[in-house]
Amino acid sequence: MFTKLSIRRALALPLALMTCLPLFAACSDDTDTPSGGDTTAPKYVIGVIPFSDTAAEQIEWNNYLNDYVAAALNVEFKFVPAPGTDSDAAVRGVEELKLAGCQGILGVVDTVAAIEKANELGMWYVRGGGLSTQENYDAVKDLPYYLGTMGPSLEDEYAAGYSAAQYFVANGSKDILVYGALLGLSIPSDMHVQRFYGIRDALIEAGAVYTEPTSGSVVLGPGIGEFATGTSGLNISTIYGLAGYEAIDPTFNERFTAAVSGKSFDTILMSAEGSQDVNTLLSGVGITGARMNEVGAFTPTAQASFEAGILQYLVGKYPSSMGPSVVALINAIDGHADVVKAADGTGSRLQGPFWNAGSLEEFNERMALDAVANPAFNKEIMENYIVRLHPDVTRETFAEFAALDYDALAKLHK
Amino acid sequence: MSAETVTASKKGIDLRVVMGMLRRLLPFAGLALLIVLYLISTNFRPTSLHIQTFIDQVATMAIMSTGAVFIFSLGSFDISLGVGAAVSVCLGIMAYNAGAGVVGMFLVCLVVGMAIGFVNSVLSAVFRMPVFVMTIAMMSVLTATLQILLGGKTDLRVTTTMVEPIKALDNPYLRLGFVLVFFLICLVLFNFTKMGRRNKVLGGNPKVAEQTGISIAKQTILTFLISGSAVGIAAFLLIARSRAVTANTGVSLGMDVMMAIVFGGMPLAGGAYSKISAGIIGSFSMVLLSQILTMQGITTGWSQVYKAVLFLAVVFVASFSYREKMLSRAEMF
Incomplete structure (x- = not known):
């Protein structure tokens, strides 16, 4: 018989599904496209393996690819969920992108098994948005379908940490907390390590004394040691781990609170992004007004941090910095992988520099060059390095294209 | 004719x-x-x-899900299965790199998987700890164990010079063979032996099971050993596939197994209506769904919304009547 309970439950499912209908409708791929797309260009299908499904940096990259590049260069992008560091999930992502008809993959992850699988399936693979570790690069550099890495070099990463520390010390910082990000966790990252080394060396140059961590104090991976004041006049504390990533570092908040309680800080030197998360934790223990840097990305989140006065110095990637990686894939799909790969046929390690901003004004100035409708790496600039359209493109000119910095891009836009 | 059917025929649908x-x-x-x-x-x-990709993707999940059906039929779920597989992968690769050979690697994976299952079962059966809560704690322990085994490195890979025999294992027919053999063994155990019947009784009501002479401890240990063997076999197939383990290997697999079993029609409370086919049916459905969404170019966020909505719909239907059919355990005793 129909009981109240059974009727209520029977109605609940259709009602729940009806509630979801607008979501399904919104799932359609009707997106506004920029005008002037190259309708005569061959249709390319490129897969994207993101490093995160939610990080602001990745979302800005995705928006640039979907909302601008797709129409400008006649590319269809297909995405799989971010595999994190799960190698099996990354391999599954590659397989699914192959089934979806992708000719190449723009991977923002550094998983050897995934790159090997792409090679096995005959798909071009470029590691965009950053570097591979030397060990991973060595493992895949000889694969025929591996194009290489495109993004800031290890030297850029080091300089990002160094310049931030130098900036704050020169601007009167006294009580400093150094945030080591992935150092000390089980996911060592050459990028974070180099940024920390940059910070460390700038502080040592200012007169601080650094002691390497003893094995007992290192949780896992390369850890952070301790700073003594020395001749610097600086009080420096350290914290390892990631704020705002509970899945990776579930105990960070407790460690952070223990490390900062009872102290005062005027500056937080960050080896990664996350200024808002750190600021929230600081506020929780009554520390306000600390100045911070970020090594991250030019995103609305960073802009909000600047506007809130939390962030004072940013070194980071920007939404259209993925442009050269897409052009690399297009060239490879067209049969011109030689202009992307190194002279000896191995995967290249092409440099794509960071942008810097020391104020909200500088931040806004840079973002103006990277507008959604006319990004820094726009259609005109990118097409100049597509061999199909410009047969005079060489390995050297392509490397110069990938290495265009803010000033060079600004000149090209004038 | 059951009383329920009589009611239906006499008083309408x-x-x-x-x-x-x-x-x-x-x-x-x-x-x-x-x-x-x-x-x-x-x-x-x-x-x-x-077809090859489908088999490659479904095999690991199908084996783990089929093994996990035994635990699910008790009305419990082991949330540490994914990370358990990762630890097995790690030790399997270590053994292989140390010269144990492919057979040695397989045995290490199997023994480690079963050992983890055994520890879980002892904690559950002997100390009477709730399985779900206990395996959450075990997940943390196993994650830490994996990190220590990795020794601060990003990953552990099969040594380059020894990789060819492992590559030869990356074969869809081999995977399919493992799935079929394991499923048939589980089918027999679950449907045609005392062990399977006892599991269903125990899942239906532990008090009743105990009073009919079923040893809860023995049954729980057997159940976790079967599930552990599935974890070990899955770990072996994972090595054949990616030849590496990272700190997060298996994280998504553990959740996928839980979803697959529910998709496959497993009653949420376990018991008499438990079906061994739930693992296979659910795994096939999950992998097909995932591949369809990617092939259709559904972006990541929306793909997850689709999966979540479908999952909720299945859970709703699966849970529709089981509460009303269950005997009240508190009132019985």
Whole structure:
């Protein structure tokens, strides 16, 4: 018989599904496209393996690819969920992108098994948005379908940490907390390590004394040691781990609170992004007004941090910095992988520099060059390095294209 | 004729009977629908690559899900299965790199998987700890163990000079063989032996099971050993596939197994209506769904929304009548 309970439950499912209908409708791929797309260009299908499904940096990259590049260069992008560091999930992502008809993959992850699988399936693979570790690069550099890495070099990463520390010390910082990000966790990252080394060396140059961590104090991976004041006049504390990533570092908040309680800080030197998360934790223990840097990305989140006065110095990637990686894939799909790969046929390690901003004004100035409708790496600039359209493109000119910095891009836009 | 059916025929259609039928048919209907959608997505011409990829992706999940059905039939779920597989992968690769050979690696994976299952079962059966809560704690322990085994490195890979025999294992027919053999063994154990019947009784009501002479401790240990063997075999197949382990290997697999079992029509409370086919049906459905969404170019966020909505719908149907059918354990004793 129909009981109240059974009727209520029977109605609940259709009602729940009806509630979801607008979501399904919104799932359609009707997106506004920029005008002037190259309708005569061959249709390319490129897969994207993101490093995160939610990080602001990745979302800005995705928006640039979907909302601008797709129409400008006649590319269809297909995405799989971010595999994190799960190698099996990354391999599954590659397989699914192959089934979806992708000719190449723009991977923002550094998983050897995934790159090997792409090679096995005959798909071009470029590691965009950053570097591979030397060990991973060595493992895949000889694969025929591996194009290489495109993004800031290890030297850029080091300089990002160094310049931030130098900036704050020169601007009167006294009580400093150094945030080591992935150092000390089980996911060592050459990028974070180099940024920390940059910070460390700038502080040592200012007169601080650094002691390497003893094995007992290192949780896992390369850890952070301790700073003594020395001749610097600086009080420096350290914290390892990631704020705002509970899945990776579930105990960070407790460690952070223990490390900062009872102290005062005027500056937080960050080896990664996350200024808002750190600021929230600081506020929780009554520390306000600390100045911070970020090594991250030019995103609305960073802009909000600047506007809130939390962030004072940013070194980071920007939404259209993925442009050269897409052009690399297009060239490879067209049969011109030689202009992307190194002279000896191995995967290249092409440099794509960071942008810097020391104020909200500088931040806004840079973002103006990277507008959604006319990004820094726009259609005109990118097409100049597509061999199909410009047969005079060489390995050297392509490397110069990938290495265009803010000033060079600004000149090209004038 | 059951009392329920009599009620239905005498007083018209009982919604609970309809929903019960729907619950039983839904997994098969869902799988059939997904197969049709998959064929449409491939223009009715699935290539050998489609089939190979499907087998590659489904094998690990199907084996782990089938093993996990035994635990699910007790009305419990082991949330540490994914990370348990990762630890097995790690130790399997270590053994292989140390010269144990492929057979040695397989045995290490199997023994480690079963050992983890055994520890879980002892904690559950002897110390009477709730399985779900206990395996959450075990997940942390196993994650830490994996990190220590990795020794601060990003990953552990099969030594380059020894990789060829492992590459030879990356074969869809081998995977399919493992799935079929393991499923048949589990089918017999679950449906045609005392062990399977006792599991269903125990899942239906532990007090009743105890009073009928079933040893809860023994049954729990056996159940976890079967599930552990599935974890070990899955770990072996994972090595054949990616030849590496990272700190997060298996994280998504553990959750996928739980979803697959529910998609496959497993009653949420376990017990008499538990079906060994739930693992296979659910795994096939999950992999097909995932591949269809990617082939259709559904972006990541929306793909997850689709999966979540479908999961909720299945959970709703699966849970429709089981609460009303369950005996009140508190009132009985």
